[in-house]
Amino acid sequence: MSQSATLQRVQAVDFYGRLEEEVREHSQGTALLFLYCAGDSSGSEAELSEVQSFVDQLSGDNGKVLQDANYGVMAITLPGYSLDAAHYQALLLKQHLQGRLGEADPRITLAALTETPSMQTMKQMAESTRLSTSSDIHIFTQEEADREHNRILIVDQDATVREFLQIRLAMQGYETLEALDGLEALELIAKWEPDLVLTELNLHGIDGLPFIHHIQQLDVKESPKIVVLTEKRVEQTISQCFQNGVDDYVTKPFSPVELDARIRRCLH
Template sequence: MPESVTLQREQSTDVYHNLGERFKETSRELCGIMFLYCSGNPPQLESRVRDFLQQESGMEFEVLKDSSTQTLAVLLPGFTLDATHYQALLLKQHLLETMENVDPRITLTVFPGQVDPTPGVLKQMAESTRLSASPDIHIFTREEANQEPGRILIVDNDDTVREFLTIRLKMQGFETLEALDGTSALELIEKWEPDLVLTELNLYGIDGLPFIHQIQQLPVENTPKIVVLTEQRVERTISQCFQNGVDDYVTKPFSPVELDARIHRCFH
Protein backbone atom coordinates (compact mmCIF):
# COMPACT_ATOMS: atom_id res chain seq x y z
CA MET A 1 0.00 0.00 0.00
CA PRO A 2 2.67 2.59 0.90
CA GLU A 3 4.56 1.84 -2.34
CA SER A 4 1.51 2.59 -4.48
CA VAL A 5 0.89 5.82 -2.58
CA THR A 6 4.51 6.87 -3.14
CA LEU A 7 4.17 6.18 -6.86
CA GLN A 8 1.00 8.26 -7.01
CA ARG A 9 2.76 11.07 -5.16
CA GLU A 10 5.58 11.09 -7.73
CA GLN A 11 3.17 11.11 -10.66
CA SER A 12 1.06 13.94 -9.28
CA THR A 13 4.10 15.97 -8.28
CA ASP A 14 5.32 15.81 -11.89
CA VAL A 15 2.07 17.39 -13.12
CA TYR A 16 2.34 20.37 -10.78
CA HIS A 17 6.10 20.70 -11.23
CA ASN A 18 5.69 20.80 -15.00
CA LEU A 19 2.91 23.35 -14.73
CA GLY A 20 5.00 25.49 -12.41
CA GLU A 21 7.96 25.40 -14.80
CA ARG A 22 5.73 26.34 -17.72
CA PHE A 23 4.29 29.34 -15.91
CA LYS A 24 7.79 30.38 -14.89
CA GLU A 25 8.85 30.45 -18.54
CA THR A 26 5.82 32.55 -19.53
CA SER A 27 5.63 34.63 -16.36
CA ARG A 28 4.58 37.82 -18.16
CA GLU A 29 1.90 36.23 -20.30
CA LEU A 30 -1.66 36.23 -19.03
CA CYS A 31 -3.16 32.77 -18.54
CA GLY A 32 -6.30 31.55 -16.83
CA ILE A 33 -6.30 28.17 -15.14
CA MET A 34 -9.12 26.09 -13.71
CA PHE A 35 -9.01 22.79 -11.87
CA LEU A 36 -11.97 20.48 -12.38
CA TYR A 37 -12.94 17.39 -10.40
CA CYS A 38 -15.98 15.11 -10.45
CA SER A 39 -16.36 12.40 -7.82
CA GLY A 40 -16.57 8.89 -9.19
CA ASN A 41 -14.20 9.76 -12.05
CA PRO A 42 -16.71 9.73 -14.96
CA PRO A 43 -14.89 7.97 -17.84
CA GLN A 44 -15.91 10.52 -20.47
CA LEU A 45 -15.15 13.65 -18.44
CA GLU A 46 -11.85 14.60 -20.08
CA SER A 47 -13.15 14.04 -23.62
CA ARG A 48 -16.33 16.04 -22.87
CA VAL A 49 -14.23 18.94 -21.57
CA ARG A 50 -12.01 18.89 -24.66
CA ASP A 51 -14.98 18.66 -27.04
CA PHE A 52 -16.68 21.61 -25.37
CA LEU A 53 -13.59 23.82 -25.48
CA GLN A 54 -12.94 22.95 -29.12
CA GLN A 55 -16.36 24.32 -30.03
CA GLU A 56 -15.15 27.80 -29.08
CA SER A 57 -13.81 29.14 -32.36
CA GLY A 58 -10.16 30.18 -32.23
CA MET A 59 -9.83 29.59 -28.47
CA GLU A 60 -6.47 28.24 -27.36
CA PHE A 61 -6.52 25.79 -24.48
CA GLU A 62 -4.73 22.81 -22.95
CA VAL A 63 -6.06 20.06 -20.68
CA LEU A 64 -3.78 18.15 -18.29
CA LYS A 65 -4.66 15.35 -15.88
CA ASP A 66 -3.38 14.33 -12.46
CA SER A 67 -3.65 10.56 -12.91
CA SER A 68 -3.51 9.86 -9.17
CA THR A 69 -6.57 11.97 -8.28
CA GLN A 70 -8.27 12.27 -11.71
CA THR A 71 -8.28 16.07 -11.36
CA LEU A 72 -8.15 18.03 -14.63
CA ALA A 73 -6.21 21.27 -15.14
CA VAL A 74 -7.50 23.50 -17.95
CA LEU A 75 -5.14 26.23 -19.20
CA LEU A 76 -6.62 29.21 -21.05
CA PRO A 77 -3.79 31.41 -22.44
CA GLY A 78 -4.66 35.10 -22.71
CA PHE A 79 -7.76 34.85 -20.49
CA THR A 80 -8.48 37.41 -17.78
CA LEU A 81 -9.98 36.35 -14.44
CA ASP A 82 -13.47 37.38 -15.57
CA ALA A 83 -13.12 35.51 -18.86
CA THR A 84 -11.85 32.39 -17.09
CA HIS A 85 -14.74 32.54 -14.63
CA TYR A 86 -17.26 32.92 -17.45
CA GLN A 87 -15.75 29.97 -19.32
CA ALA A 88 -15.93 27.89 -16.13
CA LEU A 89 -19.63 28.72 -15.77
CA LEU A 90 -20.30 27.64 -19.37
CA LEU A 91 -18.30 24.44 -18.95
CA LYS A 92 -20.04 23.53 -15.70
CA GLN A 93 -23.47 24.07 -17.26
CA HIS A 94 -22.49 21.96 -20.28
CA LEU A 95 -21.38 19.06 -18.08
CA LEU A 96 -24.56 19.19 -16.01
CA GLU A 97 -26.68 19.13 -19.15
CA THR A 98 -24.83 16.40 -21.06
CA MET A 99 -23.66 13.96 -18.36
CA GLU A 100 -25.70 12.01 -15.82
CA ASN A 101 -25.07 12.24 -12.08
CA VAL A 102 -22.11 14.64 -12.31
CA ASP A 103 -21.35 17.16 -9.60
CA PRO A 104 -18.43 19.23 -10.94
CA ARG A 105 -16.15 21.13 -8.57
CA ILE A 106 -14.10 23.97 -10.08
CA THR A 107 -11.37 26.20 -8.64
CA LEU A 108 -9.75 28.88 -10.79
CA THR A 109 -7.36 31.82 -10.88
CA VAL A 110 -5.24 33.73 -13.38
CA PHE A 111 -1.47 34.17 -13.72
CA PRO A 112 0.21 36.59 -13.28
CA GLY A 113 -2.07 37.74 -10.52
CA GLN A 114 -2.42 37.68 -6.76
CA VAL A 115 -1.01 34.14 -6.47
CA ASP A 116 2.40 32.88 -7.61
CA PRO A 117 2.14 29.71 -9.76
CA THR A 118 4.47 27.52 -7.71
CA PRO A 119 3.99 23.72 -7.80
CA GLY A 120 2.82 23.88 -4.18
CA VAL A 121 0.15 26.49 -4.91
CA LEU A 122 -1.04 24.62 -8.00
CA LYS A 123 -1.30 21.41 -6.00
CA GLN A 124 -3.14 23.26 -3.24
CA MET A 125 -5.65 24.54 -5.81
CA ALA A 126 -6.20 21.01 -7.13
CA GLU A 127 -6.68 19.62 -3.61
CA SER A 128 -9.15 22.35 -2.66
CA THR A 129 -11.12 21.48 -5.80
CA ARG A 130 -11.20 17.76 -5.07
CA LEU A 131 -12.19 18.23 -1.43
CA SER A 132 -14.65 21.09 -1.92
CA ALA A 133 -18.02 20.62 -0.25
CA SER A 134 -19.63 23.45 -2.26
CA PRO A 135 -20.90 23.24 -5.86
CA ASP A 136 -20.09 26.92 -6.40
CA ILE A 137 -17.14 27.84 -8.62
CA HIS A 138 -14.30 28.97 -6.36
CA ILE A 139 -11.78 31.71 -7.13
CA PHE A 140 -8.47 30.92 -5.43
CA THR A 141 -6.96 33.85 -3.48
CA ARG A 142 -3.64 34.94 -2.03
CA GLU A 143 -5.02 34.44 1.49
CA GLU A 144 -5.56 30.73 0.83
CA ALA A 145 -2.11 30.32 -0.71
CA ASN A 146 -0.52 31.94 2.35
CA GLN A 147 -2.26 29.70 4.87
CA GLU A 148 0.14 27.78 7.07
CA PRO A 149 -0.15 23.99 6.78
CA GLY A 150 -2.14 22.34 9.53
CA ARG A 151 -0.45 20.07 12.09
CA ILE A 152 -1.84 16.55 12.50
CA LEU A 153 -0.76 13.99 15.09
CA ILE A 154 -1.41 10.41 13.96
CA VAL A 155 -1.93 7.97 16.85
CA ASP A 156 -2.09 4.28 15.96
CA ASN A 157 -0.11 1.17 16.96
CA ASP A 158 -0.30 -0.21 13.39
CA ASP A 159 2.86 0.75 11.48
CA THR A 160 1.22 0.32 8.07
CA VAL A 161 -1.73 2.55 8.94
CA ARG A 162 0.54 5.29 10.31
CA GLU A 163 2.80 5.18 7.26
CA PHE A 164 -0.13 5.31 4.84
CA LEU A 165 -1.75 8.24 6.67
CA THR A 166 1.54 10.13 6.97
CA ILE A 167 2.24 9.88 3.23
CA ARG A 168 -1.30 10.82 2.26
CA LEU A 169 -1.54 13.81 4.62
CA LYS A 170 1.90 15.14 3.64
CA MET A 171 0.83 14.98 0.00
CA GLN A 172 -1.91 17.43 0.95
CA GLY A 173 0.49 19.83 2.65
CA PHE A 174 -0.08 18.91 6.30
CA GLU A 175 2.71 18.64 8.86
CA THR A 176 2.53 15.30 10.63
CA LEU A 177 3.98 13.47 13.62
CA GLU A 178 3.30 9.90 14.76
CA ALA A 179 2.66 8.28 18.13
CA LEU A 180 2.38 4.57 18.94
CA ASP A 181 0.35 4.87 22.12
CA GLY A 182 -1.75 7.21 24.20
CA THR A 183 0.96 8.18 26.69
CA SER A 184 3.48 9.32 24.07
CA ALA A 185 0.67 11.03 22.16
CA LEU A 186 -0.23 13.16 25.19
CA GLU A 187 3.41 14.20 25.57
CA LEU A 188 3.64 15.17 21.90
CA ILE A 189 0.42 17.19 22.05
CA GLU A 190 1.86 19.29 24.88
CA LYS A 191 5.18 19.85 23.13
CA TRP A 192 4.06 20.19 19.49
CA GLU A 193 0.47 21.49 19.89
CA PRO A 194 -1.11 19.95 16.78
CA ASP A 195 -4.29 21.36 15.26
CA LEU A 196 -5.84 17.90 14.98
CA VAL A 197 -5.33 14.46 16.50
CA LEU A 198 -6.23 11.53 14.24
CA THR A 199 -6.42 8.57 16.57
CA GLU A 200 -7.36 4.94 17.01
CA LEU A 201 -9.28 4.17 20.21
CA ASN A 202 -7.59 0.80 20.81
CA LEU A 203 -4.17 1.88 22.07
CA TYR A 204 -1.53 0.61 24.48
CA GLY A 205 -1.79 2.09 27.97
CA ILE A 206 -4.36 4.84 28.15
CA ASP A 207 -6.97 4.53 25.39
CA GLY A 208 -10.64 5.02 24.52
CA LEU A 209 -12.67 7.73 26.24
CA PRO A 210 -10.09 8.31 29.04
CA PHE A 211 -7.56 9.17 26.31
CA ILE A 212 -10.00 11.59 24.66
CA HIS A 213 -10.69 13.19 28.04
CA GLN A 214 -6.95 13.56 28.78
CA ILE A 215 -6.39 15.35 25.46
CA GLN A 216 -9.01 17.91 26.35
CA GLN A 217 -7.51 18.49 29.81
CA LEU A 218 -3.98 19.24 28.60
CA PRO A 219 -2.60 22.74 29.40
CA VAL A 220 -2.24 23.86 25.77
CA GLU A 221 -3.27 27.20 24.26
CA ASN A 222 -5.64 25.62 21.73
CA THR A 223 -7.11 22.17 22.36
CA PRO A 224 -6.70 20.13 19.15
CA LYS A 225 -9.68 18.83 17.26
CA ILE A 226 -10.08 15.06 17.42
CA VAL A 227 -10.97 12.67 14.62
CA VAL A 228 -11.33 9.03 15.67
CA LEU A 229 -10.24 6.43 13.09
CA THR A 230 -10.96 3.05 14.63
CA GLU A 231 -12.15 -0.52 14.24
CA GLN A 232 -14.73 0.01 17.00
CA ARG A 233 -18.23 0.10 15.54
CA VAL A 234 -20.34 -0.09 18.72
CA GLU A 235 -23.07 2.55 18.53
CA ARG A 236 -22.76 3.39 22.22
CA THR A 237 -19.02 4.06 21.85
CA ILE A 238 -19.61 6.32 18.84
CA SER A 239 -22.29 8.24 20.73
CA GLN A 240 -20.08 8.65 23.80
CA CYS A 241 -17.21 9.94 21.68
CA PHE A 242 -19.35 12.70 20.18
CA GLN A 243 -20.76 13.51 23.62
CA ASN A 244 -17.17 13.94 24.83
CA GLY A 245 -16.25 16.45 22.14
CA VAL A 246 -14.86 14.33 19.29
CA ASP A 247 -15.20 16.20 15.99
CA ASP A 248 -15.64 13.17 13.73
CA TYR A 249 -15.68 9.37 13.88
CA VAL A 250 -14.53 7.11 11.00
CA THR A 251 -14.53 3.31 11.11
CA LYS A 252 -11.99 0.98 9.53
CA PRO A 253 -11.75 -0.13 6.79
CA PHE A 254 -12.13 3.43 5.52
CA SER A 255 -12.30 5.33 2.25
CA PRO A 256 -9.16 7.51 1.97
CA VAL A 257 -11.07 10.10 -0.09
CA GLU A 258 -13.84 10.31 2.50
CA LEU A 259 -11.29 10.62 5.31
CA ASP A 260 -9.55 13.44 3.38
CA ALA A 261 -12.82 15.33 3.14
CA ARG A 262 -13.63 14.92 6.83
CA ILE A 263 -10.18 16.08 7.92
CA HIS A 264 -10.32 19.13 5.65
CA ARG A 265 -13.71 20.06 7.09
CA CYS A 266 -12.06 20.30 10.48
CA PHE A 267 -9.75 23.01 9.14
CA HIS A 268 -12.52 25.18 7.65
Protein backbone atom coordinates in the same frame (compact mmCIF):
# COMPACT_ATOMS: atom_id res chain seq x y z
CA MET B 1 -11.49 21.72 -34.68
CA SER B 2 -8.19 23.21 -33.56
CA GLN B 3 -5.62 21.30 -31.59
CA SER B 4 -5.09 24.00 -28.94
CA ALA B 5 -5.62 21.71 -25.94
CA THR B 6 -3.36 18.80 -25.25
CA LEU B 7 -4.80 16.35 -22.72
CA GLN B 8 -2.23 14.51 -20.64
CA ARG B 9 -2.90 11.96 -17.92
CA VAL B 10 -0.13 12.07 -15.33
CA GLN B 11 0.39 10.33 -12.01
CA ALA B 12 -0.07 12.45 -8.90
CA VAL B 13 3.68 12.51 -8.25
CA ASP B 14 4.20 14.30 -11.62
CA PHE B 15 0.92 16.20 -11.88
CA TYR B 16 1.87 19.32 -9.93
CA GLY B 17 5.38 19.48 -11.32
CA ARG B 18 4.08 19.37 -14.89
CA LEU B 19 1.40 21.92 -14.05
CA GLU B 20 3.95 24.25 -12.47
CA GLU B 21 6.05 24.10 -15.66
CA GLU B 22 3.01 24.84 -17.79
CA VAL B 23 2.00 27.90 -15.75
CA ARG B 24 5.57 29.21 -15.66
CA GLU B 25 5.77 29.18 -19.47
CA HIS B 26 3.20 31.96 -19.71
CA SER B 27 4.82 34.98 -18.09
CA GLN B 28 2.02 37.27 -19.36
CA GLY B 29 -0.33 35.61 -16.89
CA THR B 30 -2.77 32.76 -17.14
CA ALA B 31 -6.03 31.58 -15.69
CA LEU B 32 -5.90 28.24 -13.89
CA LEU B 33 -9.01 26.13 -13.50
CA PHE B 34 -9.34 22.94 -11.47
CA LEU B 35 -12.23 20.63 -12.31
CA TYR B 36 -13.58 17.55 -10.58
CA CYS B 37 -16.81 15.79 -11.51
CA ALA B 38 -18.37 14.42 -8.35
CA GLY B 39 -20.74 12.07 -10.17
CA ASP B 40 -20.14 8.50 -11.26
CA SER B 41 -18.34 9.62 -14.43
CA SER B 42 -15.36 11.09 -12.59
CA GLY B 43 -12.18 10.38 -14.52
CA SER B 44 -14.02 8.62 -17.37
CA GLU B 45 -12.83 8.75 -20.94
CA ALA B 46 -16.06 10.46 -21.96
CA GLU B 47 -15.53 13.21 -19.41
CA LEU B 48 -11.93 13.78 -20.50
CA SER B 49 -12.96 13.88 -24.14
CA GLU B 50 -15.68 16.47 -23.47
CA VAL B 51 -13.31 18.73 -21.53
CA GLN B 52 -10.66 18.57 -24.23
CA SER B 53 -13.24 19.21 -26.94
CA PHE B 54 -14.45 22.30 -25.07
CA VAL B 55 -10.96 23.75 -24.58
CA ASP B 56 -10.03 22.97 -28.20
CA GLN B 57 -12.74 25.36 -29.37
CA LEU B 58 -11.45 28.32 -27.38
CA SER B 59 -9.49 31.03 -29.16
CA GLY B 60 -5.74 30.85 -28.90
CA ASP B 61 -3.42 27.90 -29.22
CA ASN B 62 -1.86 27.38 -25.80
CA GLY B 63 -4.63 25.90 -23.66
CA LYS B 64 -3.70 22.68 -21.89
CA VAL B 65 -5.59 20.04 -19.91
CA LEU B 66 -3.79 17.84 -17.41
CA GLN B 67 -5.38 15.13 -15.30
CA ASP B 68 -4.21 13.57 -12.06
CA ALA B 69 -4.63 9.91 -13.00
CA ASN B 70 -5.01 8.87 -9.35
CA TYR B 71 -7.85 11.17 -8.32
CA GLY B 72 -9.52 12.33 -11.54
CA VAL B 73 -8.89 16.03 -10.87
CA MET B 74 -8.20 18.03 -14.02
CA ALA B 75 -6.26 21.27 -14.37
CA ILE B 76 -6.94 23.57 -17.31
CA THR B 77 -4.60 26.44 -18.16
CA LEU B 78 -5.97 29.39 -20.14
CA PRO B 79 -3.02 31.67 -21.01
CA GLY B 80 -3.86 35.36 -21.32
CA TYR B 81 -7.37 35.04 -19.85
CA SER B 82 -8.58 37.59 -17.31
CA LEU B 83 -10.54 36.43 -14.29
CA ASP B 84 -13.84 37.59 -15.79
CA ALA B 85 -13.16 35.87 -19.13
CA ALA B 86 -12.06 32.65 -17.43
CA HIS B 87 -15.08 32.69 -15.11
CA TYR B 88 -17.38 33.01 -18.13
CA GLN B 89 -15.67 30.04 -19.81
CA ALA B 90 -15.90 28.05 -16.57
CA LEU B 91 -19.67 28.63 -16.53
CA LEU B 92 -19.91 27.50 -20.14
CA LEU B 93 -17.79 24.42 -19.41
CA LYS B 94 -20.00 23.54 -16.47
CA GLN B 95 -23.12 23.84 -18.64
CA HIS B 96 -21.43 21.85 -21.40
CA LEU B 97 -20.62 18.94 -19.09
CA GLN B 98 -24.06 18.95 -17.46
CA GLY B 99 -25.65 18.87 -20.90
CA ARG B 100 -23.43 16.14 -22.31
CA LEU B 101 -22.89 14.11 -19.13
CA GLY B 102 -25.83 14.60 -16.83
CA GLU B 103 -24.25 12.64 -13.99
CA ALA B 104 -20.98 14.60 -14.08
CA ASP B 105 -21.85 17.16 -11.31
CA PRO B 106 -18.83 19.47 -11.92
CA ARG B 107 -16.92 21.17 -9.12
CA ILE B 108 -14.69 24.07 -10.24
CA THR B 109 -12.04 26.25 -8.59
CA LEU B 110 -10.63 29.17 -10.58
CA ALA B 111 -7.76 31.62 -10.22
CA ALA B 112 -6.24 34.33 -12.41
CA LEU B 113 -2.47 34.25 -11.92
CA THR B 114 0.17 36.90 -12.42
CA GLU B 115 2.95 34.70 -11.08
CA THR B 116 3.55 30.98 -10.64
CA PRO B 117 1.79 29.70 -7.48
CA SER B 118 3.57 27.38 -5.10
CA MET B 119 3.02 23.66 -5.48
CA GLN B 120 1.29 23.65 -2.08
CA THR B 121 -1.15 26.33 -3.29
CA MET B 122 -1.99 24.28 -6.37
CA LYS B 123 -2.49 21.19 -4.21
CA GLN B 124 -4.81 23.15 -1.96
CA MET B 125 -6.83 24.32 -4.96
CA ALA B 126 -7.07 20.81 -6.42
CA GLU B 127 -8.01 19.13 -3.16
CA SER B 128 -10.60 21.77 -2.25
CA THR B 129 -12.15 21.21 -5.67
CA ARG B 130 -12.22 17.45 -5.22
CA LEU B 131 -13.81 17.64 -1.78
CA SER B 132 -16.17 20.55 -2.48
CA THR B 133 -19.83 20.04 -1.62
CA SER B 134 -20.95 23.12 -3.58
CA SER B 135 -21.70 23.34 -7.28
CA ASP B 136 -20.83 27.07 -7.27
CA ILE B 137 -17.59 28.07 -8.99
CA HIS B 138 -15.05 29.00 -6.32
CA ILE B 139 -12.76 31.96 -7.06
CA PHE B 140 -9.42 31.31 -5.40
CA THR B 141 -8.06 34.69 -4.25
CA GLN B 142 -4.55 36.01 -3.85
CA GLU B 143 -5.26 36.39 -0.14
CA GLU B 144 -5.84 32.64 0.12
CA ALA B 145 -2.67 31.95 -1.87
CA ASP B 146 -0.57 34.26 0.32
CA ARG B 147 -1.90 32.94 3.62
CA GLU B 148 0.79 31.46 5.85
CA HIS B 149 0.36 27.72 6.35
CA ASN B 150 1.30 25.75 9.43
CA ARG B 151 3.32 22.62 8.68
CA ILE B 152 2.06 19.24 9.88
CA LEU B 153 3.95 15.96 9.58
CA ILE B 154 1.68 12.89 9.43
CA VAL B 155 3.28 9.69 10.73
CA ASP B 156 1.34 6.45 10.26
CA GLN B 157 1.98 3.06 8.68
CA ASP B 158 -1.56 2.89 7.28
CA ALA B 159 -1.63 4.46 3.80
CA THR B 160 -5.42 4.97 3.96
CA VAL B 161 -5.15 6.92 7.21
CA ARG B 162 -2.30 9.05 5.83
CA GLU B 163 -4.24 9.86 2.66
CA PHE B 164 -7.38 10.83 4.58
CA LEU B 165 -5.46 13.06 6.98
CA GLN B 166 -3.40 14.66 4.21
CA ILE B 167 -6.47 15.61 2.19
CA ARG B 168 -8.42 16.89 5.19
CA LEU B 169 -5.53 18.96 6.56
CA ALA B 170 -4.65 20.40 3.13
CA MET B 171 -8.29 21.45 2.76
CA GLN B 172 -7.82 23.60 5.85
CA GLY B 173 -4.69 25.24 4.48
CA TYR B 174 -2.02 23.22 6.29
CA GLU B 175 1.17 22.16 4.55
CA THR B 176 1.69 18.44 5.03
CA LEU B 177 4.30 15.76 4.59
CA GLU B 178 3.98 12.06 5.37
CA ALA B 179 6.26 9.49 6.99
CA LEU B 180 5.81 5.72 7.14
CA ASP B 181 7.83 5.10 10.30
CA GLY B 182 9.64 6.76 13.17
CA LEU B 183 13.08 6.87 11.57
CA GLU B 184 11.80 8.57 8.42
CA ALA B 185 9.80 10.97 10.58
CA LEU B 186 12.85 12.03 12.59
CA GLU B 187 14.75 12.81 9.38
CA LEU B 188 11.88 14.89 8.02
CA ILE B 189 11.43 16.81 11.29
CA ALA B 190 15.10 17.79 11.28
CA LYS B 191 14.99 18.94 7.63
CA TRP B 192 11.48 20.38 7.31
CA GLU B 193 10.85 21.61 10.89
CA PRO B 194 7.06 21.12 11.06
CA ASP B 195 4.92 23.04 13.54
CA LEU B 196 3.10 19.87 14.60
CA VAL B 197 3.65 16.12 14.37
CA LEU B 198 0.49 14.00 14.15
CA THR B 199 1.63 10.48 14.90
CA GLU B 200 0.63 6.91 15.60
CA LEU B 201 2.53 5.18 18.41
CA ASN B 202 2.69 1.78 16.70
CA LEU B 203 5.51 2.33 14.19
CA HIS B 204 8.36 0.34 12.67
CA GLY B 205 11.93 0.99 13.75
CA ILE B 206 11.30 3.28 16.67
CA ASP B 207 7.91 3.87 18.26
CA GLY B 208 6.05 4.80 21.42
CA LEU B 209 7.68 6.90 24.11
CA PRO B 210 11.25 6.51 22.72
CA PHE B 211 10.01 8.08 19.47
CA ILE B 212 8.42 10.98 21.38
CA HIS B 213 11.65 11.47 23.31
CA HIS B 214 13.75 11.53 20.14
CA ILE B 215 11.49 14.21 18.61
CA GLN B 216 12.05 16.43 21.62
CA GLN B 217 15.84 15.95 21.48
CA LEU B 218 16.24 17.01 17.85
CA ASP B 219 18.34 20.12 17.16
CA VAL B 220 15.65 22.35 15.63
CA LYS B 221 14.74 26.01 16.14
CA GLU B 222 11.52 25.10 17.91
CA SER B 223 10.28 21.68 18.93
CA PRO B 224 7.03 20.77 17.18
CA LYS B 225 3.76 20.22 18.98
CA ILE B 226 2.95 16.52 19.22
CA VAL B 227 -0.53 15.05 18.82
CA VAL B 228 -0.80 11.29 19.20
CA LEU B 229 -3.45 9.61 17.04
CA THR B 230 -3.40 5.94 17.94
CA GLU B 231 -5.30 2.73 18.56
CA LYS B 232 -3.66 2.40 22.00
CA ARG B 233 -6.23 3.05 24.71
CA VAL B 234 -4.29 1.93 27.81
CA GLU B 235 -4.59 4.57 30.56
CA GLN B 236 -0.96 4.12 31.60
CA THR B 237 0.23 4.80 28.03
CA ILE B 238 -1.94 7.93 27.80
CA SER B 239 -0.65 9.19 31.14
CA GLN B 240 2.98 8.54 30.19
CA CYS B 241 2.57 10.40 26.91
CA PHE B 242 1.30 13.54 28.64
CA GLN B 243 4.05 13.25 31.26
CA ASN B 244 6.57 13.16 28.43
CA GLY B 245 5.36 16.36 26.77
CA VAL B 246 2.71 15.20 24.30
CA ASP B 247 0.27 18.05 23.64
CA ASP B 248 -2.82 15.94 22.93
CA TYR B 249 -3.87 12.30 22.64
CA VAL B 250 -6.66 11.06 20.33
CA THR B 251 -7.72 7.43 20.01
CA LYS B 252 -8.91 5.66 16.87
CA PRO B 253 -11.57 5.53 15.57
CA PHE B 254 -11.75 9.30 15.84
CA SER B 255 -14.05 12.17 14.98
CA PRO B 256 -12.46 14.27 12.19
CA VAL B 257 -14.21 17.39 13.49
CA GLU B 258 -12.85 16.83 17.00
CA LEU B 259 -9.35 16.19 15.63
CA ASP B 260 -9.55 19.45 13.65
CA ALA B 261 -10.41 21.34 16.81
CA ARG B 262 -7.61 19.77 18.83
CA ILE B 263 -5.01 20.55 16.16
CA ARG B 264 -6.17 24.19 16.01
CA ARG B 265 -5.97 24.42 19.79
CA CYS B 266 -2.40 23.10 19.80
CA LEU B 267 -1.26 25.48 17.06
CA HIS B 268 -3.03 28.57 18.30
